[in-house]
Each structure stands twice: as structure tokens, then as C-alpha cells.
Amino acid sequence: MSILTRPILEINLNNLVANYKLLQQLAPRAEAAAVVKDCAYGLGDILVAQTLYEQAKCRCFFVAHGVEGAKIREVAPDARIFVLQGIGEDSLDDFISARLIPVISSKEMLAFWKEHKIPGIKPAIQIETGLNRLGFREHDLAQMNHEDLHEFGTVLSHLACADEKDHFMNQHQLDMFIYLKETYFPKLEATLSASDGTFLGKEYQFDIVRLGAAMYGINTAPYRENQMKPVVRVKAPVLEIANLPKGEFVGYSATYRATSNRKIAIVSIGYGDGIPRSLSNTGKVFFNMCDKLHEARILGRISMDNIICDVTDIDNLQIGDMADIISDYYTLDDIARDAQTISYEILSRVGKNPRYFRKIKYPEVIDF
């Protein structure tokens, strides 16, 4: 028996690189850019960007904010780094020092850019095709003069429903993108799709595909089986095993009451570690013992540091055994379903607590 207290976050960089390469093969004529915003979806932007730069020869990155781009520049000296939220007074210094490429989404931001142009940088323009988020609408484009239209090096838009293969919005946005691009930016490099759009087929891929969620192992094409390898696994040790007599309550606000005698395990991980509290009384953890897989239902509210689960039927469980929290048999996508959110939100949260013990599997073959 071991006495252990810390949750473990395993990051498999081999699988990250394998996923990147698989997606690259799906879009052989496009440049495969890596989306490393939001700390690389929580995994660590430096770790992910450096791996993709060195092991997969990735030379194009997307971040959300200038401050994120400046960090990536440290490990990707000659890559293009696009900044999706664009440029402003609060990020100008980062753009200059790290030679970042702003994605410009409004005429006001374009005016700002024209006052603060950075020599050698051609910004991207984001155009709105149906998401109704950031981007120039057609009437904005129609009002732009020749000089403004030639300010840009790349034209970008973003799909709203690309995780549903037959959603009417996909074709609608594709048509709109082609129309606006051909009308206003016929010669520009173009990018429409993130991971999910990449799966929709060649006509959605254009010159750059922006690989994020799928590269991190998420199934962004849920209408088919996940082809991605898992990049993240989370485990946490059993701190205590106790009997729960019939009639007793479990956890905050006493939301679970035992209707028969149960055996419970207290596992050392909670919502502070990014496990969604909405899994309370609905999610589960797994124990893989002697190659037999046991499911243990979460009882009561998840707290900041602990999950309590029902291990009545698991005979040989010991203190120090590891519960699988995110695993091959209870994936990010499974958890997202049970927590009523999407895998992206869970991934983004899990990676950010520094108290995880991080086990990082580095690529085995360095062919750089």
C-alpha cells in the first residue's frame, strides 16, 4: 500500500504529435497551424508549441491574445503567430517585440493598425460568415477602399456548427466565405476551418487549417468514431476508504443519502483541479485493478479538493490506489456529456492548477 495525496496529470506529447500529423494528412494541401491559445487549452503553451515546432516542424501558430503570442515566440523563432482577438493599445508592445500578426475584425481596429503598422507584418482580416461573432460584415467590406483591402495578407473566418456534418450552416458559411473572398480578396491566402471543419472535407480546408481541439484528443467530429489519440489522462489517489451506514449523508448540503450500507472511497481531486462540479451525483470514476475495470459512481457534491465515490462492489481496493478520472474508458468527451458541457471547457480548466504532479511523455524519436 502507498500513501499518496496528489492528483496526476499525464500529458502524452507523442500522441499530440501523432494527432497533429494525422490531421495534417487529412488536409495535405493546407498548412497545418497549431492553435495554442488559452495555455494550449490548459496543457501549457510553451510545452505544446515547442514540441510541435521541434518535432512536427509546425511553423504557424494561433493564439487569442498578444501576451500569449509573445510567450510562443520564445520557442518558435521563425514561425508565423496569428493573434485572433487582434491588436490594441494594451497589446501593441507584444506585437512589436514578438513580430505577431494581428487578426483584424473591425474597421476601428483597422484604423488603429494603420496608425501603428509594424514593418514587415501583413495582418489577417476576419470576415463574418454566419457565426455572428468577430469579423467584418459584407457592408463593411463594400465600404473599404482599394488601399485598405490591400492591407491584408490572409483572410479568415470561423465555422459555427462544423461538429455536425449535415448542419445547414456549414454549406451556408462555406458559400459566403468563397463569395466574400472571391469578391474582395481573390488573391489572398485563406483559412476557414478549425479541427472540426477540417473533417468536413477538402473544400473547407483552403490554405491553412487551424488545429486545436482534435490535436488535443477531443472528438470534434462526433458523428464518427474518434480517430485522435488521447493526450491527457488524469488520475488521483484514494486517500481513505470508509463504511457509509444506511441513512447517512455524503458531502456538502447532504445531497446524497445512503439507502443501504455502502463502502465509499475519498479520492484526492476536486473542482479546484478542474473537475466540473456539475458531475456531482452524476459522474463516475474508474479503478483498473488486475486488468478488471470497476466503475465507481460519484456520491454527493464534488468539493474543491475531494471526490467521494461508491466502491461497495470493489473488493480489493486499497488506500493509495489510483482512480482514473480522465482515461481511455472515461474520456474527456464522456465527462463533458455527463457534466453538460463540452470537452474544450474541461480541458481548459484541468491543466491550469499547478498542484498537479505532471508526468510528461516526450516524443520518443527526435528527428529534428
Place this chain on the structure above:
Amino acid sequence: MSILTRPILEINLNNLVANYKLLQQLAPRAEAAAVVKDCAYGLGDILVAQTLYEQAKCRCFFVAHGVEGAKIREVAPDARIFVLQGIGEDSLDDFISARLIPVISSKEMLAFWKEHKIPGIKPAIQIETGLNRLGFREHDLAQMNHEDLHEFGTVLSHLACADEKDHFMNQHQLDMFIYLKETYFPKLEATLSASDGTFLGKEYQFDIVRLGAAMYGINTAPYRENQMKPVVRVKAPVLEIANLPKGEFVGYSATYRATSNRKIAIVSIGYGDGIPRSLSNTGKVFFNMCDKLHEARILGRISMDNIICDVTDIDNLQIGDMADIISDYYTLDDIARDAQTISYEILSRVGKNPRYFRKIKYPEVIDF
């Protein structure tokens, strides 16, 4: 007009210290310990611990993990630092180097401690009184010998329902705590209550109160008006303002459709910044303009970096204006209600994204 892209996290350390002192006055005979686990609920453990150590003379801290305690030791050289998840093989080095006090919750962990005792450290013992989480049950205590019972310096338990003043569990747990303490540890220093329990009255306060959530501004006694000052505010700039024609959709999966012509604002913050995605189509943001407060409903899904909101009725809104995301008029507690979770989870998530621009208000009077 300003062009801005970054969300802002304001941390008011004046109010943190004021809250600590107010809670201290509520429990004048107890030592006021600060709970700084989970990065001080996301705010930054070093920042919070150093402020409380220097400005409020706090000399007792609680963390969840040894690795967290080791960080706190750097700014609190002579404080007591209790570690709630206890000690194990994966944290022993931190306990030795930082002279941490383990909270021991099982006989197995006690056996580990006896093999690895740290000279000069008296561990705490956690006893179970109704939460059915970590802690020795009575039958465990009944089996302990005299020597084991004298191993400890502090006896600790934790309340399950202290945010509900009249919940039957409160009196039940109090009675059980007093009974077990008097039976097995009559002379030991005792601690039962976190912030919420502190509000229940003197009989719940014992020798140490463990101040966490309320100190960070959360209303842990929701049956009365919040007496705490806000410690955290979050704002984010409007990146773009656009017309949304009747019939068009907003955001991922096209979950919102305009039933009339609307005006929308795209605000530069999302679930990557810790704003719960469950606020999609239900939450709101506020604009405080010329001292008039405007509410703007969130439309469609919140994405990783952006929130889209309805600003049809806000006449003078400009790009670069700041949306109040967490504020005095839409508090952490309000957001938690709308997001169907608790303030603790939101606070824990918001503070952890390094891309926030942090504005920290330091205590005005340094009387150290």
C-alpha cells in the same frame, strides 16, 4: 474610443484584509487562520498569503497539498501551515523542507507519519462528524492506543451544511465534534468551522476558524445580506459592435436566433478565462455608462475567448468600452446562481488564466 483586447482581473487586497479582520472580530477568541489552498481560490496564493501575513499578522494558514504549503512557507516564515489532504510519499520532502503540519485522516496515514515523523511537528487529526469525507470515524478512535492519541496537537472536523443556518446537520455535527473531542482529545486545540461555520456563532468557533470563501468576498451566510467586501472584479473590453438582422443565428451550434433586429457586442472574454460556459443564453454582463447601469443579456454559446451580448438598448456604447463581468451589481454569487454552481468554483477558475491583465490594489496603510 480605445482599442483594447485583454480582460482585466482586479484584486482588491484592501478588501481582503478588511474581510479577514471583520471575520476575526466575529470570532474574537479564536485564531483566524487563512485558507489559501487552490492558489488561494484562484487569486494567487503567494499574493494572498504575503498580504495576510504582513498586513493582518496572520500566522496560521491552511492548504490542501504539501506542494502548496511549500510555496506559502516562502512568505510566511514563522507561521503554522496545515495541510488538509495530509502527508504521503509524494509530498514528504515538502513537509520536511517547509516544516508543514499534516492533517491526518486515516490510520494508514498515521502509520506512515509514525515512520516519517518530523521533529518539532505535532500533526492534526481530522475526525468525521457527518460530512462523510475525510476523517477518523469513532470506531477508529476507539481502537487507537494511548500513544497514538497523544501523537496529535490539533483536532479538526468540517461542517457539511453550515451555509444553511437551521440545517439539522449543524447541531448534529457540533454535538458529535464535542463528544469525540471530549472523549478522545480533551486537551487538544480544536477547529471545526470554515467561513460559513464561523457565522453560526461562538459555539462553532473553538480555537481556530478557517477563513476562506468569505474572506474572498463570497456570501457564505446567504440567509443574511453579504457583509463581505468584494475582492475580485472582472471586466473585459468590447471588441466589436454589430447589427444582428432578424432571423440570423449567434455563436456555436446556432443556439440563439434573433426574432427581431438586434445590436450585439462581442466582449473579449470567455470560458478560457474561467467564465462558466453554462451562462450561455442565460447570464448577462453590465455596462456602467455615465453612471447609468445597462444590462446586456448573453446571446448564444459562450466561446473560449468571447461572449456575445445584446446591446440593442444601449445607445452610446463604443468599441473599447468595458463590460463588467463580475462586479458589485453582478456578483460572484449572482453568477453562481445563474450558472447553477457555487461561487467557489467560479472564483477558483477565474484567477488561473495568466492572460488576464491584473490590477492589484495593495493595502493603503502598511503598519507592519
